[in-house]
Amino acid sequence: MATQGAHDLDRLRRLATRIRLHAVRMVAIQGFGYLGQALSSAEIFAVLFGAGMVRFQHDRFVLSPGHYVISLYAVAAETGLLDASALASYGKDGSQLEAIGTERTPLLDLVCGSLGQGLSGAIGFAIASHLAGERRHTWAFLSDGEMEEGQVWEGAMFASHHRERMDPLTVVIDANNSQVDGPVTSVTTIEPLAEKWRSFGWRAVEVDGHDVEALSQALASRASGDAPLVVIARTETRGRLRSIPSDADGHFIKLDSQLERALLSELQAQLV
Amino acid sequence: MFDPPYPTVLKPYGQALLALARERKEIVCLGGDLTRQTETDFFRDLIPERFFNAGMAEANMIGIAGGLARAGHIVFVNTFGVFCTRRCYDQIAMSIAYPNLNVKIVGFMPGLSSPGGPSHQAIEDVALMRALPNMTVVEPADAVEIGQMVSAIADHPGPVYLRLKRGETPVIFGDDHALKLGKAQVLLRKLGGEVTVVAAGMMIPAALAAARTLGEAGVAATVVNSPTIKPLDAETILAAARGARIVVTAENHTIVGGLGSAVAEAIAEAGVSALLCRVGIADRFAESGSREFLFARYGLSTQSIINAAWNALGRTASAPRAPAIETPEGAYAPV
Known part of the structure; x- marks a missing residue:
């Protein structure tokens, strides 16, 4: 894959900022929501959907942690897959844009709200593509907290063992060190992640998940080698934004009007 | 059959x-x-x-x-x-x-x-x-x-x-047997009898044997085979339960939440007045052992079905005994 030029990288950075802007506005309406997930994963979604990685309606895209669907809504509005005016209904009663993805969620091949299940579904897609000779690429977005679920490792083992019976599968992990009870590191030890995935037979690449160039390069390497690829994107739930207090609960950031104003002005300044 | x-x-x-x-x-x-x-x-x-x-x-x-x-x-x-x-x-x-x-x-x-x-x-x-x-x-x-x-x-x-x-x-049924998903089937045409037994799976042989023994003792019994447990064929089961004094369900399963519960829901909601007896595992874990040992010990035998119906009818004489069935190697009979 061709190396991206400075112009492309700048476009992806601005796309990530606009994902964050949408997320702040969506969460502001209710006063709470999965803002930290959007802030940590903005560059990942910008690169997956803004750089032609996920070929919409050909590739399969699995969103394992359904809480991250806010990022999908935002990037879909930016790339024309979703009417931007629909974003205002995020998390509202009766809305199709539910705060945790469900079977009603548009655009996705599979979204899970119960964590640790997405990789298995993605493997099913990769087998089906292979059986049908369709050569689809299957993408599975995972989060680091759900590495605590044993099913993820059942899937990792299976995918490596059966890789010749599957079409290509790439996993991207938003490693934002956040789960409900606090930092993942305070709850249990899942590290060393890259070594774990390698020992399960995967090719593991670890990058700064807020660096669109590093993410692009890592994901572009998916075609090389016969082992499935996992990209571990190291991120922060504060999305490197100064406005968010350092003691904020990253899993469920509370957004008052003062913080909303500060975030909007900080993000808008990035677009100037 | x-x-x-x-x-x-x-x-x-x-x-x-x-x-x-x-x-x-x-x-x-x-x-x-x-x-x-x-x-x-x-x-x-x-x-x-x-x-x-x-x-x-x-x-x-x-x-x-x-x-x-x-x-x-x-x-x-x-x-x-x-x-x-x-x-x-x-x-x-x-x-x-x-x-x-x-x-x-x-x-x-x-x-x-x-x-x-x-x-x-x-x-x-x-x-x-x-x-x-x-x-x-x-x-x-x-x-x-x-x-x-x-x-x-x-x-x-x-x-x-x-x-x-x-x-x-x-092999219980002949080649003329036609299973339909969602449908139960009356196996013994003795509608209007005092007892209706509803069963599925491995309890069908015991249900048939129990009905036969009850019949010989003067208690007419119908057997309904319900291979679809959900959605239950309430229409067929209710038709067989109406007019019966006793409905016995027989399941190789705990009596909580299985076929017996499904039948209970159906007959209660329809206002059928028959007394219901659930034959099955009595809300407990079992142990290791042969099918013969476990089915007898945990109440899944032909005799369990006979006793349930007999006692529910209020008969004072002792219940008729299920005949022992000689089972050659490779054949199958209920416990």
Whole structure:
């Protein structure tokens, strides 16, 4: 894959900022929501959907942690897959844009709200593509907290063992060190992640998940080698934004009007 | 319909699945390290490209089945009943039942048919699966019904739990037997009798033998075979229950949440006044042992059904005894 030029990288950075802007506005309406997930994963979604990685309606895209669907809504509005005016209904009663993805969620091949299940579904897609000779690429977005679920490792083992019976599968992990009870590191030890995935037979690449160039390069390497690829994107739930207090609960950031104003002005300044 | 002892056949499910999968290329077979035990060795050997062994990892296997079904496959997932229900309940709920996918979960060794003790005895699998929206729950009684059931559930576009006896399978019904998904069937035409027995699966031979013994003692009894436990064929069961004084349900399962509960719901909601007796495992875990030992000890015998009906009728004389059935090697008879 061709190396991206400075112009492309700048476009992806601005796309990530606009994902964050949408997320702040969506969460502001209710006063709470999965803002930290959007802030940590903005560059990942910008690169997956803004750089032609996920070929919409050909590739399969699995969103394992359904809480991250806010990022999908935002990037879909930016790339024309979703009417931007629909974003205002995020998390509202009766809305199709539910705060945790469900079977009603548009655009996705599979979204899970119960964590640790997405990789298995993605493997099913990769087998089906292979059986049908369709050569689809299957993408599975995972989060680091759900590495605590044993099913993820059942899937990792299976995918490596059966890789010749599957079409290509790439996993991207938003490693934002956040789960409900606090930092993942305070709850249990899942590290060393890259070594774990390698020992399960995967090719593991670890990058700064807020660096669109590093993410692009890592994901572009998916075609090389016969082992499935996992990209571990190291991120922060504060999305490197100064406005968010350092003691904020990253899993469920509370957004008052003062913080909303500060975030909007900080993000808008990035677009100037 | 034959009389006991019944002749038996081996692996009717495995043969039926292989035959169907040869016709229908969208069928994929998943297993969890129990290939021969779940009769899928035929499939593995003859259609290897559509057979996947997921190993001892049921949660992952259920998730993979969901992905395959979303892509258009009919997926048969095969393992023991305990492992494909208890171990992966949230995965079944979220990856299969909620999205209403075309996955057939096949659980072997129902109830106390396993000698392996509580870890291997699926005594509440029907209750678990019945509670899930979109899930159809079926339990065929013999080799003829099993063969027909495989086609019937493949034709049904949605999730199914199929509960299957392992090993030698009795042949109870003749070739004229016609199973219909969602339909129960009156096996003994003695409507208007005092007792209606509703049963499924491995309890059908005992239900038939109990009805015969009760009849000989002057108590007319009807037997309803209900291979579809969910959705229950309330129409047929209510027709057989109306006018009866006693309805006895017989299940190789805990009396909580299974066929007995389903029948209780149906007759109570319809205002049927018959007294209900649930024959089954009395809300307890069992132990290791042979089928003969366990069925007798935990109340799944022909005599248990006779006693339940007899006592409910308020008969003061002692209950008639179920005759012992001489069972040659390779044949099958109720306990």
